[in-house]
Structure formats: C-alpha cells, structure tokens
Amino acid sequence: MRKKTNISTSIFKLGALNVFICINCFVLLNYFGNFKIDLAYLLLSSFACFITGFLILYYFYYVSVMRNINALTEKIRKRFLNNEIPQKLDQLEEQDGMTLLEERVDFLVESREKEVIHFENLDSYRKEYLGNVSHELKTPVFNIQGYVDTLLNGGLEDETINMDYLKRAEKSIDRLINIIDDLETITQLESGGLDLDLDSFDIASLCKDIYASLELTAAKKNIRLELARKYDKPVLVKADKFRIRQVLVNLITNSIKYGRDNGTTLIALNYLNDDVVIEISDNGDGIDEKHLPRIFERFYRIDKGRSREQGGTGLGLAIVKHIIEAHGKSIKAESQQGKGTKFTFSLQAA
Numbered sequence: 001m002r003k004k005t006n007i008s009t010s011i012f013k014l015g016a017l018n019v020f021i022c023i024n025c026f027v028l029l030n031y032f033g034n035f036k037i038d039l040a041y042l043l044l045s046s047f048a049c050f051i052t053g054f055l056i057l058y059y060f061y062y063v064s065v066m067r068n069i070n071a072l073t074e075k076i077r078k079r080f081l082n083n084e085i086p087q088k089l090d091q092l093e094e095q096d097g098m099t100l101l102e103e104r105v106d107f108l109v110e111s112r113e114k115e116v117i118h119f120e121n122l123d124s125y126r127k128e129y130l131g132n133v134s135h136e137l138k139t140p141v142f143n144i145q146g147y148v149d150t151l152l153n154g155g156l157e158d159e160t161i162n163m164d165y166l167k168r169a170e171k172s173i174d175r176l177i178n179i180i181d182d183l184e185t186i187t188q189l190e191s192g193g194l195d196l197d198l199d200s201f202d203i204a205s206l207c208k209d210i211y212a213s214l215e216l217t218a219a220k221k222n223i224r225l226e227l228a229r230k231y232d233k234p235v236l237v238k239a240d241k242f243r244i245r246q247v248l249v250n251l252i253t254n255s256i257k258y259g260r261d262n263g264t265t266l267i268a269l270n271y272l273n274d275d276v277v278i279e280i281s282d283n284g285d286g287i288d289e290k291h292l293p294r295i296f297e298r299f300y301r302i303d304k305g306r307s308r309e310q311g312g313t314g315l316g317l318a319i320v321k322h323i324i325e326a327h328g329k330s331i332k333a334e335s336q337q338g339k340g341t342k343f344t345f346s347l348q349a350a
Contacts, residue, residue, distance in 0.1 A: 037118040073101045133211045140172035182315035189322035196240040200350035204231035230269035236350035243323045250316040259284035276349045281342035296321040
C-alpha cells in the first residue's frame with residue numbers, strides 16, 4: 001500500500017531542518033573560528049526566516065497549486081466516480097490533495113481497464129446473440145417455406161402428405177410466434193415497460209396447480225413431480241401471479257426436458273426473514289460449471305443440437321431472470337454434472 005505524504009508537513013520539516021543547520025553553523029563558527037555572533041539574535045533571525053519561508057511556500061502551494069489539484073480531483077469524481085463513497089469530513093488524519101488525486105487517477109485507470117475487458121466480452125456476446133437470433137428465426141421460416149413449396153408443387157392434391165405438411169407448417173408458425181412474443185417480453189422487462197400486477201397469493205397452491213398441468217408431460221419421461229412437504233397451510237407471497245407462473249412453468253418444464261428417465265423434480269418453499277425462498281431441483285445430468293455464468297443469456301444453449309430438438313425458444317431462462325429482477329430479487333443456479341441442478345430465488349412474503 002502506498003504511503004500517504006502530506007506536503008504541508010514536508011514544508012514544515014524543511015523549515016525545521018533549515019533552523020537546525022543554522023544553529024549547527026553557529027556552534028561550529030564559535031568553536032573553530034573567531035566569529036562572535038549573539039546566539040539570541042541568531043535564533044530570532046532563524047526563526048523569523050523559517051516562519052516567513054514557511055508561510056510563503058505554504059501560501060504558494062495551497063493557493064497556486066492545490067486549488068488547481070483540488071478542482072481537478074473534484075472534476076474527476078463528478079465525471080467518473082460519482083458513486084464513490086464520500087470521504088468523512090472529520091478524519092483524524094489529513095489526506096493530502098496530491099495523494100487523493102493520485103488514488104483517484106489509479107482507480108479511474110483500473111476501472112477503465114475493467115470496462116475495456118467487459119465491452120470486449122459484450123461485443124463477442126452481441127455477435128453470438130445476433131447469430132443465434134438469426135438462426136432461431138430462420139429455422140421455422142425455412143421449414144414453412146419448404147412445406148408450402150411442396151404443397152404448391154402438387155403436394156396439396158396428395159392426401160397422404162397435405163394435412164401432415166400443413167400441421168408441420170402450423171408448428172413452425174407457432175414456434176416463430178413464440179420467439180417473437182418472448183423477445184417482446186424481454187424487451188418490455190428490460191425497458192421497464194411491463195407493469196407488474198402485484199398481489200398476495202398462495203405460491204404452494206400455485207406449484208400444485210402447475211404440477212397437475214405438467215403431470216402428463218412428466219409421465220412420458222417417468223419423472224416424478226414432488227413437493228418437499230405437503231404445505232397444508234398457505235405460503236403467501238406478494239408478487240405478480242401470472243409472471244411467477246411463467247417462471248415456475250419454465251423452470252419445471254426445463255427440469256422435465258433435460259432430466260433423466262425415472263428422475264425427480266422437487267420444489268421446496270421456506271421462509272427466510274421477510275422472504276419466501278423457492279428451490280426447484282432435479283437429479284438430472286446437471287450443467288457443466290463453465291456454462292453456469294451464461295445460462296440466463298438470451299438464446300444461450302449448452303447443447304445446441306439437443307436443445308433445439310427438445311423445442312423451446314432459447315429465451316426461457318432469460319425471461320425468468322428478468323421477471324425475478326423486476327420483483328427486486330435475484331435468481332441463482334447451482335449444478336454438478338451427474339448430480340442434477342437447483343434453481344433458487346426469493347419473493348417477498350405477504
């Protein structure tokens with residue numbers, strides 16, 4: 001850690017050193033030479049020179065130099081470091097303006113270096129995101145184009161394929177609509193244009209309803225949907241019920257899609273201070289640690305081929321994250337390969 005220096009202290013030490021040298025010169029002249037100088041006069045003259053020199057240097061430093069340094073330091077703080085914790089006015093140790101300026105410049109350089117790295121990563125993510133958007137939109141469009149071309153070129157009269165191709169085209173249109181709807185939802189959430197309808201409701205009852213609606217989907221993979229307890233008493237939260245349903249459906253559906261056969265999806269609800277903590281866990285294949293920081297990004301897929309086969313828009317977890325953050329909370333994912341995945345978020349208790 002850099003040692004702080006105080007310029008006024010340095011000036012004072014310089015003056016004291018000057019007096020010390022003068023006194024030593026007087027002693028040597030009297031001892032070795034024939035000079036006869038009155039000690040009182042010498043001390044008085046040295047002290048007067050010291051005071052005069054100190055005041056001149058002090059005034060020059062603070063008026064001519066420090067005024068500009070302090071103005072520059074304050075300009076840097078207001079322009080770049082507005083969120084910096086302000087210094088206490090009653091510090092026991094005075095902090096020199098030059099040191100403060102140096103610290104802020106160092107902090108500014110370090111911040112800018114971090115920003116450069118951050119923006120370099122963002123640029124990479126942006127290119128990847130645009131490529132993913134293009135791919136996700138092109139896939140259903142090309143499918144629809146292929147089905148329609150086949151029907152127009154004689155397939156419409158062929159009863160063995162016409163209805164099949166029309167149904168396939170309808171599926172691709174539904175997927176295209178879902179992608180557009182999800183993109184619109186994310187845009188609204190990010191821009192703050194989506195108003196939350198906050199109300200008190202029983203989240204345990206909501207979980208049971210969602211389990212009932214997804215029971216057939218889970219049964220196809222022999223996955224059991226379980227609650228950690230019976231939750232006979234209501235577990236009340238204050239949130240947007242429709243949006244929280246979206247969150248729960250997405251997380252539970254993901255656990256079914258990517259869970260292993262004969263696996264289990266478990267929901268646990270717990271009170272923590274003024275919040276209700278919701279945990280959705282499974283014992284599926286899990287997620288590699290390197291993917292965890294990015295799973296909430298739009299269109300980010302761990303296994304792109306398998307994910308597209310499973311369906312979905314690739315925007316589900318991004319929407320989940322934005323909905324939870326719109327409630328003033330956060331969501332985290334924990335996972336170990338071969339042991340499963342757990343998503344945890346909280347909501348305000350009603």
